[in-house]
Amino acid sequence: MPAMWLNALDDDIANDKNVADMLSVFPNMQATTKTLIPQDYSLSHIGHMKFFSRKSEVLWQLAVDWLEKHA
Known part of the structure; x- marks a missing residue:
């Protein structure tokens, strides 16, 4: 089943490196x-x-x- 993984540029836990590591499993x-x-969506923090x-x-x-596309 396909999956979508979202993380934020200002996320100290799920940063790009950690997401790639989790996906390697x-x-x-x-x-x-x-x-x-965040700024792309007019947010100061995600x-x-x-x-x-x-x-x-x-x-x-x-x-x-x-979800509408894949469910």
Whole structure:
């Protein structure tokens, strides 16, 4: 099953290197990755958990669009 992995440029935990390392555990996974830049979405901070904040609602459509395409 395909997967989408999102992380933010200002995420100290799930940075690009850590995401790549986590994905290496699943070599057969069809994974799409995207690093979110807060300023691209008029946000000052996303970090590790702010994606789920109501203030980051602008980001939610990324997940909705991906799920509609792959589910």
